[in-house]
Amino acid sequence: MSSDSVAVIGFIVLFALMLLRVPVGMAMGLVGVTGFGYLVGSGPALKLIGQTSMRTVTDYTFGVIPMFLLMGAFVSASGISSELFRAANTFVGHRKGGLGVATIAACAGFAAISGSSVATAATFSSVAYPEMRRYGYPQSFATGVIAAGGTLGAMLPPSTVLAVYGIITQQDIGKLFVAGILPGLLAISMHMLTIGVIGAVRPGFLPAGPKSRWQERVQGLRDVWAPLLLFVFVVGGLYGGIFTPTEAGGVGAGGAFLLGVARGRLSRADIRASLLQATRTAAAVFTVLIGALLFGYFLTVTQVPQKVTEFMTGLGLGPYGVLALIMLMYLVLGCLMDAMAMIILTVPIIFPVVTALGFDPIWFGVIIVMTVELGLIHPPVGMNVFVIKSVVKDVKFATIFKGVIPFIAADMVRLVILIAFPLIATYLPSRM
Amino acid sequence: PASAQDKPVTLKLSHWVPPSHPLQKAIQDWAEDVKRASGGTINYLVFPSEQLGKAFDHYDMARDGIADLAYVNPGYQPGRFPVIAAGELPFMISDAHTGSAALDAWYRPYAAQEMKDVHYCFAFVHDPSGIHARKKILLPSDISGMKVRPANATIGAFVVSLGGTNVQASAPESRDALERGVADAITFPWGSLVLFGIDKVVKYHMDAPLYVSDFVWVMNKKTYDDMSPSQKKVIDDHCTTEWAQRFASPWADFEHAGRDKVKAETGHDVYQLTNEEVAQWRKAAEPLKAKWAEGVKKTGADPEKAFADFTTTLEKYKAGY
Amino acid sequence: MVGPAPQLGEKSIGAAGASAPASAPPRSFMDRIIDGIELLAAVFVGLVAADTFISVLLRKFFSTSIPDSYDFGRMLLGILIFWGIAATSYRGTHITVDLVWSAASPRYQRIIDIFATLVLLFVVTMQTLMLFDKVAQTRADNVLTYDLHFPTWPFFAIAWVGDVSAVLLIAIRTWRLIFQPGSFSRMPLKPVE
Ligand code: NA
Ligand code: NA
Numbered sequence: 001m002s003s004d005s006v007a008v009i010g011f012i013v014l015f016a017l018m019l020l021r022v023p024v025g026m027a028m029g030l031v032g033v034t035g036f037g038y039l040v041g042s043g044p045a046l047k048l049i050g051q052t053s054m055r056t057v058t059d060y061t062f063g064v065i066p067m068f069l070l071m072g073a074f075v076s077a078s079g080i081s082s083e084l085f086r087a088a089n090t091f092v093g094h095r096k097g098g099l100g101v102a103t104i105a106a107c108a109g110f111a112a113i114s115g116s117s118v119a120t121a122a123t124f125s126s127v128a129y130p131e132m133r134r135y136g137y138p139q140s141f142a143t144g145v146i147a148a149g150g151t152l153g154a155m156l157p158p159s160t161v162l163a164v165y166g167i168i169t170q171q172d173i174g175k176l177f178v179a180g181i182l183p184g185l186l187a188i189s190m191h192m193l194t195i196g197v198i199g200a201v202r203p204g205f206l207p208a209g210p211k212s213r214w215q216e217r218v219q220g221l222r223d224v225w226a227p228l229l230l231f232v233f234v235v236g237g238l239y240g241g242i243f244t245p246t247e248a249g250g251v252g253a254g255g256a257f258l259l260g261v262a263r264g265r266l267s268r269a270d271i272r273a274s275l276l277q278a279t280r281t282a283a284a285v286f287t288v289l290i291g292a293l294l295f296g297y298f299l300t301v302t303q304v305p306q307k308v309t310e311f312m313t314g315l316g317l318g319p320y321g322v323l324a325l326i327m328l329m330y331l332v333l334g335c336l337m338d339a340m341a342m343i344i345l346t347v348p349i350i351f352p353v354v355t356a357l358g359f360d361p362i363w364f365g366v367i368i369v370m371t372v373e374l375g376l377i378h379p380p381v382g383m384n385v386f387v388i389k390s391v392v393k394d395v396k397f398a399t400i401f402k403g404v405i406p407f408i409a410a411d412m413v414r415l416v417i418l419i420a421f422p423l424i425a426t427y428l429p430s431r432m
Numbered sequence: 433p434a435s436a437q438d439k440p441v442t443l444k445l446s447h448w449v450p451p452s453h454p455l456q457k458a459i460q461d462w463a464e465d466v467k468r469a470s471g472g473t474i475n476y477l478v479f480p481s482e483q484l485g486k487a488f489d490h491y492d493m494a495r496d497g498i499a500d501l502a503y504v505n506p507g508y509q510p511g512r513f514p515v516i517a518a519g520e521l522p523f524m525i526s527d528a529h530t531g532s533a534a535l536d537a538w539y540r541p542y543a544a545q546e547m548k549d550v551h552y553c554f555a556f557v558h559d560p561s562g563i564h565a566r567k568k569i570l571l572p573s574d575i576s577g578m579k580v581r582p583a584n585a586t587i588g589a590f591v592v593s594l595g596g597t598n599v600q601a602s603a604p605e606s607r608d609a610l611e612r613g614v615a616d617a618i619t620f621p622w623g624s625l626v627l628f629g630i631d632k633v634v635k636y637h638m639d640a641p642l643y644v645s646d647f648v649w650v651m652n653k654k655t656y657d658d659m660s661p662s663q664k665k666v667i668d669d670h671c672t673t674e675w676a677q678r679f680a681s682p683w684a685d686f687e688h689a690g691r692d693k694v695k696a697e698t699g700h701d702v703y704q705l706t707n708e709e710v711a712q713w714r715k716a717a718e719p720l721k722a723k724w725a726e727g728v729k730k731t732g733a734d735p736e737k738a739f740a741d742f743t744t745t746l747e748k749y750k751a752g753y
Numbered sequence: 754m755v756g757p758a759p760q761l762g763e764k765s766i767g768a769a770g771a772s773a774p775a776s777a778p779p780r781s782f783m784d785r786i787i788d789g790i791e792l793l794a795a796v797f798v799g800l801v802a803a804d805t806f807i808s809v810l811l812r813k814f815f816s817t818s819i820p821d822s823y824d825f826g827r828m829l830l831g832i833l834i835f836w837g838i839a840a841t842s843y844r845g846t847h848i849t850v851d852l853v854w855s856a857a858s859p860r861y862q863r864i865i866d867i868f869a870t871l872v873l874l875f876v877v878t879m880q881t882l883m884l885f886d887k888v889a890q891t892r893a894d895n896v897l898t899y900d901l902h903f904p905t906w907p908f909f910a911i912a913w914v915g916d917v918s919a920v921l922l923i924a925i926r927t928w929r930l931i932f933q934p935g936s937f938s939r940m941p942l943k944p945v946e
Contacts, residue, residue: 017872018849018850019850019852019853020853020865020868020869020872021849021850021851021853021854021865021866021868021869022849022868022869022872022873023842023847023848023849023869023873024847024848024849024850025847025848026847026872026873026876026877027872029876029880030872030875030876033879040444040497040498041497043496043497044496044497044498046879046883046886047492047496047497047498047883047886048485048496048498049879049880049883049884050880050883050884050885050886050887050890051485051489051492051493051496051498051887052485053880053883053884053887054831054884054887054909054912055485055486055488055489057830057831057834057835057912058827058828058830058831058909058912059486059827059830060600060823060826060827060830061605062830063801063805063826063827063830066798066801066802066830066833067801067802067805070798070799070802170481170482170604172608174608241608241611241612241613242612242613242813243612243809244605244608244609244612244614246805247614247805247808247809249805250801250802250804250805250806250808250809251805251806251809253802253805253806254802254803254805254806257802272792272795275795275796275798275799276791276792276795278795278798279791279794279795279797279798279833279836279837279840280791280837280840280841280844280846282798282833282834282837283794283834283837283838283840283841284841284846284847284848285848286834286837286838287838287841287847287848288848297484297485297498300479300483300484301444301484303477336850336852337850337852338848338850340848341848341850381852492890509894509896509897510896510897510898510899510902511895511896511897511902512894512895512896512897577816577817579812579816579818585899588899588900592820592900597817597818597820597900598823598899598900599818599823600823600824600899613812614812
């Protein structure tokens with residue numbers, strides 16, 4: 001059998017296993033090792049398992065993942081989401097759609113310490129949704145805004161998905177994090193602008209809340225400044241060249257811990273639970289990393305990435321034509337699977353194409369994360385939507401998707417802006 | 433000499449530097465020559481940039497058959513290959529061309545023991561280089577309190593013995609480490625210094641053969657054993673001391689040219705050491721030799737004899753400092 | 754995923770990790786062992802963070818470093834991941850594609866779950882066998898840490914024991930799925946993305 005046929009069969013078996021709910025990392029590892037064994041020999045394939053597993057879990061630079069997960073868990077456990085929401089609300093709650101804008105702002109603040117979109121969406125489903133409903137916001141808008149705000153989690157640093165992209169493509173994780181800042185700010189502004197537009201075109205659709213006094217505003221800020229300062233310190237230190245990414249994570253986790261204890265917000269049970277939370281997620285992410293590497297070695301010996309690159313660059317579509325094709329593929333894949341699975345499955349094949357076309361690898365990291373994040377909210381399968389549905393029991397899927405449509409439109413526009421002006425993503429990292 | 437009945441094979445050649453590195457071409461030239469000599473029965477595929485496995489794992493990859501031939505830095509893993517570490521001792525080798533030939537000629541008999549689970553092809557070195565730092569380092573005592581990114585385990589032990597601390601970083605991470613103050617100094621070859629942009633962050637360069645790294649090019653045993661006698665002969669003809677030097681040359685020239693590039697840049701201090709200063713460094717490095725001898729003794733080899741052989745071989749090839 | 758759904762939300766994290774939901778049956782001996790394994794992994798997360806945090810402080814303020822903090826840090830990371838994988842495999846919180854599963858009837862969901870767990874058991878068993886080989890090989894090859902020249906294989910061995918416990922836990926999970934259906938709650942919420 002030719003190596004091409006082996007690769008095709010490998011992909012088919014992989015998809016079958018994944019659809020049968022075999023953990024993504026394990027399925028990739030199984031298919032990767034079996035395929036490698038068929039092409040190279042079973043002895044080397046078996047050795048590859050021990051070597052790759054041990055090398056991956058003991059790679060110092062990958063320590064960035066549990067460190068930032070731990071920082072996020074500590075800050076969350078010491079209570080920041082409702083404080084963020086309350087603080088933002090005191091400033092904008094009295095305007096039309098103001099609670100929606102406050103939700104986006106609070107999601108952004110939470111995203112700044114959390115690496116996960118799903119965590120952001122889950123948190124604000126319980127924090128912001130009841131408030132919006134209490135002031136008479138329609139269900140579709142309230143859930144839509146949370147689904148969209150949740151996607152900021154992976155765009156703003158720290159971001160687990162960006163870190164994994166960096167590991168697979170051997171790009172500097174620190175630069176990737178910093179590259180996410182301006183596109184993330186653009187996303188925040190465009191989400192807020194979208195709420196403004198909705199309010200303007202549908203009079204009476206979005207209500208306004210009561211106006212807060214300045215005293216309340218100062219009070220609200222007092223609860224959130226410390227953790228947000230920690231974020232500025234950590235990301236600033238990354239940007240300014242004080243820490244490596246792993247160190248920034250360690251400093252963030254240590255700082256979040258000290259801050260939480262000093263403010264009397266972290267009980268022993270909270271500390272224990274935060275450590276457990278970081279462990280669980282880290283274990284899940286490393287499982288897919290090991291699987292992705294094993295599958296990657298299999299693909300390398302089939303030479304599929306080289307052939308796909310030759311094929312794609314030989315289509316005569318030009319760089320932007322091929323890029324459009326790739327993004328279309330991601331939007332379709334986004335109907336089927338979640339962000340992390342998409343990244344680890346496709347990046348080893350797509351990345352050589354993208355670099356061969358002359359695109360900037362850091363910029364592409366931001367683009368690809370934005371595209372897969374769209375998959376989190378677009379129908380029929382969207383993790384953020386599922387998560388909201390699991391917290392807000394009485395809402396229909398269709399209602400959430402309806403509420404999210406304006407934000408999907410805004411995200412599409414943002415993608416086009418990022419492609420037209422790559423400097424938005426590349427400027428800050430180029431100054432590091 | 434190959435015959436038409438030889439079973440055609442395709443060798444997977446693995447290394448961990450980018451395809452733009454001069455080593456890529458050296459590997460291709462070697463493999464092309466093997467292919468030509470075998471009448472096309474020994475074909476090859478080159479996998480650069482850790483495509484087939486991490487840098488640290490390359491010896492194991494050749495041993496386990498994940499790759500058929502692999503480029504290995506034995507100094508990455510302290511304690512694992514004690515004998516060949518003699519090549520890493522400071523102020524021993526002054527030239528990469530003759531030094532590669534000398535290292536290979538000397539090490540070949542030891543390789544049968546120390547690297548017995550692979551088929552040894554040859555050993556070589558890169559262009560000897562000094563230490564590059566944010567401040568001027570003239571004497572061993574200057575290292576005290578400094579954070580140094582060492583090239584290999586021997587230099588790492590040297591740094592610790594002089595009161596400095598080690599910073600571990602891969603070649604691409606090194607610039608970052610220096611820029612962020614994670615490291616103050618680095619041992620790095622000259623051409624790569626410019627290639628990785630490290631000349632943008634360090635200004636003081638010691639121009640002396642303070643350090644050199646050893647490398648080996650090794651083959652999977654089974655791959656070799658499964659070949660026909662005529663194919664084996666082709667491989668044998670390409671695993672020689674002459675080939676060690678030929679293989680190392682493009683890289684050596686590339687690194688050597690870097691010295692003049694750095695000298696030509698403004699604001700850089702490229703300085704030589706006086707004989708007296710060199711004597712101090714040699715004296716400071718004495719414990720390293722003792723430590724090396726200790727490691728060699730554990731393997732059952734005679735360190736005295738091995739070291740004496742090494743210095744004579746270096747003299748014979750005119751590669752000593 | 755075990756326990757109450759919004760593990761990711763604030764404060765509820767504490768509730769999810771620290772105690773079982775009020776309605777759940779009393780925790781069995783097995784559950785406590787699993788909690789213990791998870792807690793052990795969690796302690797190592799704390800150690801890695803402390804190692805990194807203290808190293809940065811020492812470097813910035815005292816211009817010095819813990820010898821081998823790099824090697825210790827990465828080996829502790831290895832330990833925490835393998836022990837964490839054990840707990841994650843048992844709890845079913847791996848990253849999965851739930852498209853078919855969530856559309857299936859409970860009967861088919863159970864069949865899918867059993868199939869997936871059997872595959873998981875096979876993969877992790879193979880991994881554990883080959884990791885044993887890796888630990889033994891590392892010992893035979895005399896691989897040492899950079900600064901203190903401490904053997905690395907004992908760290909690898911501790912990590913490997915985590916993988917052994919993963920095999921045991923997945924075997925128990927498989928057994929429970931087949932013979933004690935209902936002992937796992939069905940929450941398609943996953944920790945990452
Ligand atoms: Na984030
Ligand atoms: Na989707």
